[in-house]
Amino acid sequence: MAHVFTPKSETEAADIVRGLTAPVSIRGSGTRSGLGRTVDAEDALSTRGLDGISFYEPAEMMMSVRAGTPVSVVEQTLAAKGQMLPFEPADHRGVYGTEGEPTFGAVAACNISGPRRIQAGAARDSIVGLRFVNGRGEIIKSGGRVMKNVTGLDLVKLTCGSYGSLAVLTEITFKVLPRPERASTLVLEGLDDMDAVAVLTRAMGSAFEVSGAAYLPAHDGEPARTLLRLEGMASSVRDRMTALQTVLSSTASIRILDDDATAALWRDVRDGAFVAMPADNALWRVSVKPTQGPALIAALADIPLDRYFFDWSGGLVWLSVAPTGDAGAAPIRAAVSELGGHATLIRAPDHIRRSVDVFQPLPGALMKITSGIKQSSDPRRLLNPGVMYPGI
């Protein structure tokens, strides 16, 4: 019978890991359990019992939370003090059709980062401290609660984005930002891929501090939309919006969205809402240089690509592919090795997830390092074995 361990404290989590006789999958609320490869484990360890904000100092723009704390609680607490998460983590419930409250531990473990990454960095850039239990059942800390810290190896970065393969996170400390007074979006209509990315990269290369740069191709009667978001003091957003339009000098028809429309639209960009349906399609996220976004799409003319869109100025391409064959794995990976970058299969029926590489395969030397790190952190291979690569 599958068992779910739900420790209530960090010490209890360490005791549980030390006592394990078989591997466990590690989960928060399971709203993103489709991320990564399928884990070879009967039992699970849930961080849901490690709940609550342990430290919040608005004047220092720092917060620490236990791994099972719902993201919504974090966001509401910050909003009450006029602050926010810099890296805009996606909510994957729409994409996976799951229910429950996404936890902060999973955001850190999977380095979940949204549109604002192009300006404010990823989750791994804001997270400055971690506490975790390694596969030996030892409680380890790295980093702290200050922004600048080079004391010892940066295990914070290494562990963020390790998908639970190296450790059970117990507490995460991160930097926050003041919530901007105004957020506006410039929408340019009717551009094709190439022209859109030219506009996006030109805007990103300006001094106007664009905090979102995305492209939604024409769909269902909606014209193609090229989106540029500006945030900050109201007067500053107004002036930058004018200056940005002058620099772009595009002939496309233009609209400007207000705060509410901006918030709703970027939430959809963040969560991949434009490619969430049909729910049984495979979903890929491909990272390339921004200018290579259109080239990637052009290279995929022969696969059953239903929909796609660009975030990160063209550098993040979301693809929705019919779930036949390998769901485009071979041609996508071939195109990516040609263009530079990497592709992650983030949603697919189980048989495809089991038969194709979910993460981009690594060159031999890096694979050897990766498995060495797994071995040193989790020598008994108890934590999420196989979530990233076979055995890792």
Add this chain to the structure above:
Amino acid sequence: MSAIAFPPVDAAIVARRPAILAGLAELVEPAGLISSEAEMRAYETDGLTAYRRMPLAVVLPATTEEVSRVMAFCHANGVKVVPRGAGTSLAGGAIAHEDAIILGVSRMSRVIEIDYPNRCMRVEAGITNLAITGAVSPDGFFYAPDPSSQLACTIAGNIGMNSGGAHCLKYGVTTNNLLGVKMVVIDGTVVEIGGGALDSPGLDLLGLIVGSEGQIGIVTEATVRILRSPEAVQPVLFGFDTSEEAGSCVAAIIESGIIPVAIEFMDKPAIEICEAYAKAGYPLDVGALLIVEVEGLASDIEAQLAKIVAIARLHNVRVVRESQSAMEAALIWKGRKSAFGATGRIADYICMDGTVPTSQLSYVLKRTGEIVASYGLRVANVFHAGDGNMHPLIMYNINDPEEQRKAEEAGNDILRLCVEVGGCLTGEHGVGIEKRDLMHHQFSDLDLAHQMRIRSVFDRSWLLNPAKVFPLESRHLETA
């Protein structure tokens, strides 16, 4: 006299020096191998000049292939390797010893590719920090992290130490501005991690490499993010009667939701030293000084400055000097940027680098003064206040062993205090040899063992910069 120990020199390696030199001579062109004592002098120390050790040899390869061959050779022969950029480390991170070669990347300093649409640039690792910005500034771009040593220090060293600078409050430090590296690991294998895309597949090895102080591999190329320079920047200078007032003004600015590009702090001794040297026109009748810089469109700057000045007034600011021209702005920065050099002219000094939560700044400043005074020494404080990264400069006489011991002990007391109030031993200079033996104050044995095991994945026999970062007597913990 040295308080900081080095591991015992491996006599067998030293005895084989002629054969090792001969072997190395076959791997690099003649200009790339330095072995005479006279020429090696320039490499016997770094920015931590109180410590000097002659290396076995200095190797300066011109290509990644040469680096790879040298690494494979050293690995096969059990020769230790100390990576070096420009040797400006203040933590002794680039100091070698008699049984180790220095492997420097200073001859690899080309710009390989500039890619404006993708806001990135690929360079060889020996390029100086300032030359990176120099290559793109004619087109209106810059590389953000700006250590005050930027004229000399290399991107390789910046990656080694995760270096910061005055403008990191807004733009982050090296790790937030690096997209990829080419690196040679201990057995000579060349790996590429990341590149022009925002992330790379698999574990975040790039994040692990930054700040690893030359213990993981030799970085030979880097892809960095470049940004468009703001339309305008403007510093404002504030003078306060006391450090406490300046400290609470810093906290209030941050709390208000404005993020300036920089908030720099100087106490009275620092103001006097810098003013005497740089003639920046700093007020001499104040107890503390802040330089706050904002940037953006001209109209933005006005609005931000108005808010900031209003906050300063609430904290009893006595002198407010807004720069009216580029020249005045440069003058405001000139004093701050020359702080280390100016201090060096009047005394020897060691520079501490602990970071504390900004709410603790005033308290730690006060205690720092008391601690240093209790050793009968003087201190000047000049630092990045916005992110709590303190730089007490403890002045002493390098030729007086007793004073050196006192200065180091005072420094250690200050760093322990930084950890006690919730901060860390080093914000941007790295651990090196200098803070190695204090690591216990911040980390448990388990924490250290976990880090050392990860380190060993890259270098099982600890040949890469082995005397650094981890306390010598803790090495056994790894296998415990």
